Amino acid sequence: xxxxxxxxxxxxxxxxxxxxxxxxxxxxxxxxxxxxxxxxxxxxxxxxxxxxxxxxxxxxxxxxxxxxxxxxxxxxxxxxxxxxxxxxxxxxxxxxxxxxxxxxxxxxxxxxxxxxxxxxxxxxxxxxxxxxxxxxxxxxxxxxxxxxxxxxxxxxxxxxxxxxxxxxxxxxxxxxxxxxxxxxxxxxxxxxxxxxxxxxxxxxxxxxxxxxxxxxxxxxxxxxxxxxxxxxxxxxxxxxxxxxxxxxxxxxxxxxxxxxxxxxxxxxxxxxxxxxxxxxxxxxxxxxxxxxxxxxxxxxxxxxxxxxxxxx
Amino acid sequence: xxxxxxxxxxxxxxxxxxxxxxxxxxxxxxxxxxxxxxxxxxxxxxxxxxxxxxxxxxxxxxxxxxxxxxxxxxxxxxxxxxxxxxxxxxxxxxxxxxxxxxxxxxxxxxxxxxxxxxxxxxxxxxxxxxxxxxxxxxxxxxxxxxxxxxxxxxxxxxxxxxxxxxxxxxxxxxxxxxxxxxxxxxxxxxxxxxxxxxxxxxxxxxxxxxxxxxxxxxxxxxxxxxxxxxxxxxxxxxxxxxxxxxxxxxxxxxxxxxxxxxxxxxxxxxxxxxxxxxxxxxxxxxxxxxxxxxxxxxxxxxxxxxxxxxxxxxxxxxxxxxxxxxxxxxxxxxxxxxxxxxxxxxxxxxxxxxxxxxxxxxxxxxxxxxxxxxxxxxxxxxxxxxxxxxxxxxxxxxxxxxxxxxxxxxxxxxxxxxxxxxxxxxxxx
Numbered sequence: 001x002x003x004x005x006x007x008x009x010x011x012x013x014x015x016x017x018x019x020x021x022x023x024x025x026x027x028x029x030x031x032x033x034x035x036x037x038x039x040x041x042x043x044x045x046x047x048x049x050x051x052x053x054x055x056x057x058x059x060x061x062x063x064x065x066x067x068x069x070x071x072x073x074x075x076x077x078x079x080x081x082x083x084x085x086x087x088x089x090x091x092x093x094x095x096x097x098x099x100x101x102x103x104x105x106x107x108x109x110x111x112x113x114x115x116x117x118x119x120x121x122x123x124x125x126x127x128x129x130x131x132x133x134x135x136x137x138x139x140x141x142x143x144x145x146x147x148x149x150x151x152x153x154x155x156x157x158x159x160x161x162x163x164x165x166x167x168x169x170x171x172x173x174x175x176x177x178x179x180x181x182x183x184x185x186x187x188x189x190x191x192x193x194x195x196x197x198x199x200x201x202x203x204x205x206x207x208x209x210x211x212x213x214x215x216x217x218x219x220x221x222x223x224x225x226x227x228x229x230x231x232x233x234x235x236x237x238x239x240x241x242x243x244x245x246x247x248x249x250x251x252x253x254x255x256x257x258x259x260x261x262x263x264x265x266x267x268x269x270x271x272x273x274x275x276x277x278x279x280x281x282x283x284x285x286x287x288x289x290x291x292x293x294x295x296x297x298x299x300x301x302x303x304x305x306x307x308x309x310x311x312x
Numbered sequence: 313x314x315x316x317x318x319x320x321x322x323x324x325x326x327x328x329x330x331x332x333x334x335x336x337x338x339x340x341x342x343x344x345x346x347x348x349x350x351x352x353x354x355x356x357x358x359x360x361x362x363x364x365x366x367x368x369x370x371x372x373x374x375x376x377x378x379x380x381x382x383x384x385x386x387x388x389x390x391x392x393x394x395x396x397x398x399x400x401x402x403x404x405x406x407x408x409x410x411x412x413x414x415x416x417x418x419x420x421x422x423x424x425x426x427x428x429x430x431x432x433x434x435x436x437x438x439x440x441x442x443x444x445x446x447x448x449x450x451x452x453x454x455x456x457x458x459x460x461x462x463x464x465x466x467x468x469x470x471x472x473x474x475x476x477x478x479x480x481x482x483x484x485x486x487x488x489x490x491x492x493x494x495x496x497x498x499x500x501x502x503x504x505x506x507x508x509x510x511x512x513x514x515x516x517x518x519x520x521x522x523x524x525x526x527x528x529x530x531x532x533x534x535x536x537x538x539x540x541x542x543x544x545x546x547x548x549x550x551x552x553x554x555x556x557x558x559x560x561x562x563x564x565x566x567x568x569x570x571x572x573x574x575x576x577x578x579x580x581x582x583x584x585x586x587x588x589x590x591x592x593x594x595x596x597x598x599x600x601x602x603x604x605x606x607x608x609x610x611x612x613x614x615x616x617x618x619x620x621x622x623x624x625x626x627x628x629x630x631x632x633x634x635x636x637x638x639x640x641x642x643x644x645x646x647x648x649x650x651x652x653x654x655x656x657x658x659x660x661x662x663x664x665x666x667x668x669x670x671x672x673x674x675x676x677x678x679x680x681x682x683x684x685x686x687x688x689x690x691x692x693x694x695x696x697x698x699x700x701x702x703x704x705x706x707x708x709x710x711x712x713x714x715x716x717x718x719x720x721x722x723x724x725x726x727x728x729x730x731x732x733x734x735x736x737x738x739x740x741x
Contacts, residue, residue: 081702081735151563152571162507162565164719250706252509253565254714269393272510273698273705275418276393 052289058282072283086284088255089263090291092168096259097236099172100179101229107176108183108228109221113213115184116191127188131181138178142245145174161246164256171257175242179235183228190224191217223304230299237292240265260288349637351381352405354398356391357624360658367657372644379637381407399424399629406632407641410455410625412444413694419627420447420454426628429453431639433646440528440688441664443695444622455625456642457664459654462679463519463619466584466594468576469601471499477582479605483552486608490559493582501559503581505567512712513705515585516553518691520607522617524549527689535696537739541730542723550715550722552610556585557716565717573597587621588679591660595675604678606686620688622664700736707732 062068077083111130115123133141149156149170160170194217202212240261243251249271251258266274268281353364364383372381384405386394392415398404399419408425410416419425428434429452434442437457445455467479472489475496480486493501506512524545525531533539561567561575576584577597584590594602606618626645628638644650651663652670659673662680671677693705711725720728733740 146568149566150571152561152567152575157563159507159563159566162505162563162567162717164717248508250509250709252710252713253506253717254710254719270415271706272703272709273414273694274701274703275415276396 055282056286056289058279059286061279063277063279072279073287076280076283076287085255085258085263086287089258089260092257093237093239093259095168096172096175096239097233099169100176100232100236103173104176104180104232105183105225105228108180109187109225111180111184112187112191113217115188127185130184133178134181136178138241139245141174141178142242145177146246162253164253167247167253168257171243171246174246175239178242182231186224186228187221190221194220226299226303230296233295233299234292237288237295260284260291264288348378348380349634351379351407351632351634351637351641353381353383353385353407353409353626354395354405354629355383355385355409356388356411357409358385358387361385363657368650368653371649371653372641375644376640379640381641385409395419399631402631404629404631406629406634406638408455408627408629409458410445410627412622412625412690414699416445416455416625416627417447420452424630425454426630426635426638427452427454428456428627428639428642431456431646432643436646436648436665436667438664438666440620440690441622444690445625445627448696455627456646457622458624458626458645459658459661460620460622460624460664461661462588462682463515463621464587464604464606464679464682465519466576466586466590466675467603467605468499468579468582468598469603470579471582472603475582479603480608481605483608483610487555490583494559500561500575500581501583502556503572503576503584504556504560505564505569505572506713506716507566507568507571509709509713511569511572511585512553512716513708514691515587516556516716517549517708517712518619518621518693519585519587520552521546521549521692522619522687522689523607523610523613524552525692526615527617527687531689531692531695534692535739537737537741540740541733542726546729547722547726548610550712550725553712554715554722557718560716587619588660588662588676589623591673591675591679592658595659595673602675604675606682616686617689618682618686619691620662620683621690621694624661697733697737702732702735704729704733 059072060067060069062071075082076086111126114120115127117123120126146154146161148154149160151157151159158166160166198216199212202216207215238261239259243257243259243262244265247257247262249262249266251262264281264284265271266276267284268276268278270276361383369381369383373379392411395404395408396419399408399422404424408419410419410425416425420427431453434453434456439450441457441460442453443450445457446453471493472478475492477489477492478485480489490501493499504511504515522530525534525539526545530539530545534541539545557564561572561581567575572581572584573590573593575581577594579598579600606616609616626642628635628642632638646665648665648667648669651665651667654661655663655669655671655676656673659671659676660679662671662676662683663669671680691705693708697704698706707729711720711729714720715722715725730740
């Protein structure tokens with residue numbers, strides 16, 4: 001195992017390949033760049049960057065169009081009703097994420113470990129079966145689980161989705177069920193790429209399967225755990241579809257399953273007799289963006305920079 | 313090399329140009345043939361598409377062959393947002409189906425709807441009907457009332473026969489009926505869930521509530537600030553609602569509206585608190601005989617009140633290219649002919665005109681006859697009281713559902729609703 005030395009390799013490669021004649025030609029603007037990159041840059045700017053920046057700009061105005069600076073943020077975070085809803089949504093989002101982190105990753109890893117075991121027949125079938133739900137629409141997943149958990153004609157008599165104590169956790173577990181295939185596949189990819197030499201060396205050293213897993217395989221999987229966690233974080237903090245499909249925009253009972261996505265939906269588009277406010281909606285969206293950004297930055301600076309990558 | 317580069321640029325440019333090409337608006341086609349003018353109706357009633365296309369619009373086209381109207385509904389949940397976006401962007405239809413009260417008032421204030429105060433035939437509607445689409449001062453109207461829905465209870469007549477039960481008229485009898493079905497044990501006495509939250513408020517509280525707060529009078533007293541939501545009549549209404557929970561299906565906390573509909577239409581439940589909007593669907597799905605009764609009277613009261621809620625209106629998009637034709641169409645919707653067509657095409661949606669209408673569907677007629685026996689009112693959270701945050705309507709959904717789920721007591725629920733109002737509604741402060 002050696003740490004990669006990409007920069008050195010790159011220098012050698014480019015140094016060796018630059019004949020003197022091409023330096024003059026290089027100064028000319030590469031027109032084809034425009035053709036190849038142009039559309040992507042234009043589309044990305046118009047449909048991603050501009051709306052993002054514009055919604056941040058929008059959060060600084062009131063509904064009548066007057067500039068209010070950070071007024072909307074102050075209102076959202078200090079008004080007792082609004083701030084209670086907002087922090088409730090943030091908290092629920094974190095719970096939603098915690099369930100994914102603590103349930104989805106270990107199960108994903110377990111499944112991946114089982115699938116790489118040479119003693120399991122029909123591995124490819126299991127792999128496909130576990131992965132299939134991720135390809136389904138959330139609306140279908142929500143619908144199917146609602147039927148299963150339906151106290152009138154389902155298999156569970158307790159109204160798991162109807163009690164404020166269980167609704168959010170149940171929804172999070174539904175989502176785990178759907179998406180567990182993704183960490184599984186990522187972990188699986190790492191596990192199958194571990195060279196046989198390592199495992200053989202471990203065996204020769206007298207390690208049993210349990211020791212081999214924790215001492216050899218697990219450290220190699222760890223960087224992927226980080227990536228999976230950050231992907232899950234972004235997806236969970238942005239979550240909306242499953243909750244909206246199952247519980248509607250009011251995310252009941254009594255806002256027990258209200259997350260930032262549903263709060264944003266209600267604020268921006270309004271609900272029933274409530275008219276939406278695009279500026280307040282933009283404020284909620286901006287805070288969502290900042291929270292996600294904070295989480296991702298924390299990951300990049302606090303975790304990923306310390307993670308070593310290995311070359312087999 | 314060079315040729316390739318320019319070729320790539322040319323292809324890129326061609327792609328860009330083609331992307332800028334002018335799209336055609338399908339809407340323009342409807343007005344294309346001959347001298348006809350096309351009108352498009354925006355609506356959230358996508359269930360009614362066939363009825364508009366097969367029954368209502370052909371009748372209009374026969375009288376006005378030069379105006380071609382098409383009904384283009386969107387999904388109910390997206391309607392407000394989609395309509396607003398289309399109005400802002402100038403692509404909305406000519407006729408706008410109006411939600412009652414603030415949502416439409418907002419559109420009028422923003423200049424998206426035309427004033428219809430002097431429209432011919434508008435005097436066929438009474439004040440309650442017009443209130444849903446009038447300015448706060450009540451002197452300008454922006455939509456023509458189309459239909460209301462009446463709240464009440466549907467019951468499975470076969471179960472009632474089997475258990476020898478009669479339509480209850482008082483709350484005591486109502487509880488006896490539910491108790492008898494519960495004792496029998498074979499059927500769910502009262503079919504309703506609280507998962508969607510709105511049923512608890514709309515089919516529960518707003519259904520039986522007017523009997524407690526005395527209909528329009530009580531509603532107006534609340535609006536004027538003369539009564540408050542934590543007064544005894546509201547607490548009592550919540551108490552009665554709370555008593556329903558013991559008759560509701562197992563695990564009702566996560567029973568959704570469609571589940572409840574299915575339980576009832578499959579013949580597994582005796583009574584279904586609802587509104588007349590259900591009639592058309594239930595006639596189709598239930599293969600047993602159904603009956604209807606109004607909200608039972610609480611003890612010591614003799615005037616009954618029904619929620620006869622103004623639900624649908626129609627207005628003119630201020631930016632329409634055919635304001636004259638749109639007016640002609642709206643004038644037609646104010647006629648007796650339209651009222652008759654509409655009431656019979658869509659049993660359970662009652663025209664708001666003062667014309668005498670005969671409804672052929674017996675169940676719809678049963679609901680309609682409640683208008684003669686009882687005083688009509690509308691849902692008390694709709695006018696003025698859902699303008700601020702918290703919005704009374706959304707709060708009542710939440711509180712009614714929590715009440716039935718056993719998470720809040722009637723007194724607390726009433727106090728919370730009042731606190732919510734006091735936060736922003738001046739007459740209540």
